[in-house]
Amino acid sequence: MTTKKSPTKKSTTKKSIPTKSSRKKSSAGPSKNSSSSGPARGQARGSAKNATKKVAAKKPSTTKTRATRKLATKLSASPTSGSASTARQSGVAAHAADSQLSLFDVSSPAASRELSATTAATSRTPRPQPSPAQQQPASGARWPESVVVHTDGACRGNPGPSSIGLHFIDSQGGDLDRVGERIGTQTNNYAEYTAVIRALEVAARHGVRRLTVRSDSELMVRQMQGVYKVKSEAIRPLFERVQQLQRQFAEVRFEHVRREFNAEADRLANLALDGRL
Numbered sequence: 001m002t003t004k005k006s007p008t009k010k011s012t013t014k015k016s017i018p019t020k021s022s023r024k025k026s027s028a029g030p031s032k033n034s035s036s037s038g039p040a041r042g043q044a045r046g047s048a049k050n051a052t053k054k055v056a057a058k059k060p061s062t063t064k065t066r067a068t069r070k071l072a073t074k075l076s077a078s079p080t081s082g083s084a085s086t087a088r089q090s091g092v093a094a095h096a097a098d099s100q101l102s103l104f105d106v107s108s109p110a111a112s113r114e115l116s117a118t119t120a121a122t123s124r125t126p127r128p129q130p131s132p133a134q135q136q137p138a139s140g141a142r143w144p145e146s147v148v149v150h151t152d153g154a155c156r157g158n159p160g161p162s163s164i165g166l167h168f169i170d171s172q173g174g175d176l177d178r179v180g181e182r183i184g185t186q187t188n189n190y191a192e193y194t195a196v197i198r199a200l201e202v203a204a205r206h207g208v209r210r211l212t213v214r215s216d217s218e219l220m221v222r223q224m225q226g227v228y229k230v231k232s233e234a235i236r237p238l239f240e241r242v243q244q245l246q247r248q249f250a251e252v253r254f255e256h257v258r259r260e261f262n263a264e265a266d267r268l269a270n271l272a273l274d275g276r277l
Contacts, residue, residue: 142207144170149199150257151215152265153191154273162186164195165269166202177202178264180272192217193238195269196224200245200252209250214257216266221256 150167162183168176179202183194196213203211215221222228223239230239246252259266271277 143168143176143203145207145209146171146212147176147203147206147208147210148212148214149203150262150265151192151195151199151213152262152269153188153193153195153217154266154269155186155188155191156273157185159185159187159190161273162188162191162194163269163273164191164198165265165267165272166195166199167264167268168199168202176206178268180268180277182272182275187234189217189219189232189235190238191269192220193235193242195265196220196242197238197245200242200248204245204248211249211251212253212255214255214262216257216259216262218256221254224254 148169148171150169152165153162154165155162162185164179164181164183166177166179168178170176179198181198183191186194192215196215199213200211213221213224219228223230224242230236268277
């Protein structure tokens, strides 16, 4: 009896057919990880990126820098009108300076020079000047300790319409004040004493310590010097008032001058009498 041998199956091994992607990879060469120069290239690229970041950090924003320069230029060129405007501009200028500090790398010489120029332009902002009314001395301002006053009393009719004139000067002859007033219907001697009383009051208010009174009325001057006696009952209260006011000063002197040397006080008295003062 013959036995048939079963035919053995041949093992067939399928060959893998290369795909397009594998062909591309094989044609492109070895991968980065398999390449021996891969780590070195990665380090080089990282160093280049870090260097680029440092340069970009040091370089200021061009748009912000130009805007800050324009703001500083406007602040230095614009005039101020009052303390409120100055305060607002000072605040904006300070903010601009702070912005400059944050934008610039002060270690850079060019940035330091630009920041110094901006700060100098901000500090040159003009300050508000006082108005002419603020520059004038207030009423009652102190005068020099030694003052000379020319006094005169004018009367038309004796008694009649009367007035006084005062001209205050310092020791060098500089003008301090001029006064002209009407005092109603009085005598000439009454007007002369009234002028002296008014002069003493004005000088005391301005802090004068030594006063020289010059008048062309010889009678009044000699009475105040004690040479003549005061006989008129109408004048005695005025004489006593002058003596009372003299106690406010360290020294009061009376000098008689001729009329031509008392012209300004005489002019003021006549202007007041005419109603032109």
